Amino acid sequence: MTGILTRRALGRALLARQHLLTRTTMAPAAMVGHxxxxxxxxxxxxxxxGLWSRLEGFRPENLTELIEQRQAVRVGLQRGTIHLVTAEDCLTLRPLVQPVLDRGLRSTFGKRLEGLDLAEIAARARELVEQEPRTFQQLGELLAPGFPGRDPAALAQAVRAELALVQVPPRGLWGRSGPAAHTTAEHWLGRPLDPSPSLERMVLRYLAAFGPATAADVQKWSGLTGLGPVLARLAPQLETFGDEQGRTLYDLPEAPRPEEDTPAPVRLLAPFDNLLLSHADRTRVLPEEYRPRVMTPNGIVLGSLLVDGLVAGSWRLADGVLRVRPFGPLRPADVAGAEAEGRLLLDFAGVGGERVEVEAAG
Structure with missing residues (x-):
């Protein structure tokens, strides 16, 4: 073990890898992959x-173009939730997270699917979604006649677990709208799923973007369990550290680990930003007392204000006004930083000339 990393040092390492200390000119597709x-x-x-927070000069059309050209897709992956990933990662990661989707299906719809052949449901559904993209409601209604007495919604969710389904545009495009209509990744991308994806490579990529981390952190991010043996196999090529609670952290030897007093600028994080969702112990960037104010009981993760490397408030954009709500007093320089970031975000969102309001603390 190399040494002990404080919570603040872990936060600075995470911010460096997330390109939240300094925006980068990396290409959008490369950042999505990273x-x-x-x-x-x-x-x-x-x-x-999320890309605007990290990329210099990023504009909405830069990502829209990737989605329309099928270089990036929306698909159920880590933790069973929808992620936007590169086409290559869709084909590689989807087989790796199959146990996550299987577990979710069993816990939520298992009783309603008892006695059914899931492979048969998937085969019928593949024909339907490859004829044309379908919503889950449409898919359930089309499948129901072949499985009398069964819940159409449960049938559709069985398909979500059994097939690699991507949401097709215009779903998820900036400034446009569309239903969550699905087809298979293989059909949309014209390539098969990776027949031999590597868990080890996935873990190494996680460390590059989110390390240093414990096995529990990797499992929280991915939704997978039992990753301790994977890290044990990788250990000879990794650095190991301890944290202030005595836990073992794994990391890539050459990954950035800035000094804990490295300056961290004010940043506005996207709702559901990966920075807040990818560790079992989020306190390196999210103070525990603020977690309920950012992560609501109904599962919403608010846009967050980052000050000195820690979540210090939330923000909302509505009717051309960006309102920043600090959770405690801010220094004048941090108020100015929040206002400056807010103006940049308004410009990015195409509502430049409107206003930023930093509310009173608390």
Whole structure:
């Protein structure tokens, strides 16, 4: 073990790898790949704003073009949630997270699917969604006559678990709208799923974007269980550290680990930003006392204000006004930083000339 990393040092390492200390000129597709996707459950803003936070000069059309050209897709992956990933990662990661989707199907719809042949349901559904993209409601209604007495919604969710389904445009495009209509990844991308994807490679990529991390962190991010043996196999090529709670952290030897006093600028994070969702212990960037104020009981993750590397408030954009709500007092320089980031976000969103309001603390 190399040494002990404080919570603040872990936060700075994470911000460096997420390109939240300094925006980068990396190509949007490369950033989507580096982050191993962006959570995209809500539409359409989170992936767009997530890239804006990290990329210099990023504009909405840069991501829209990737989606329309089938270089990036929306698909159920980590934690069973919708992520926007590169086409290559869709084909590689989807087989790896199959156990996550299987577990979710059993826990939610298992009783309603008892006695059914899931492979038969999937085969019928593949024909339907490859004829034309279908919503889950349409898919359930079309499948129901072949499985009398069965819940159409459960049939559709069985398909979601059994097939690699991608949401097709205009779903999730900036400034446009469309139903969550699905076809198979293989049909949409014209290539098969990876027949031999590597868990080890996935874990290494996670560490590159989110490390240093414990086995529990990797499992929280992916939704998979039992990844301790994978890290044990990788350990000879990794650095190991301890944290202040005595846990073992794994990391890539050459990955950035800035000094804990490295300056961290004010940033506005997207709703559902990966920064807040990818560790079992989120306190390196999200103080525990603020977690309920960012992550609501109904599963919404608000847009967040980052000050000195930590979540310090939330923000909302409505009717051309970007309102920043600090959770505690801010220094004048941090208020100015929040206003400056807010103006940049308004310009990005195409509502430049409107206003930013930083509310009173608390």
């Amino acid at each position: 982050l191993v996707g962006l959570q995209a459950q809500a539409v359409p803003d989170p992936p767009y704003v």
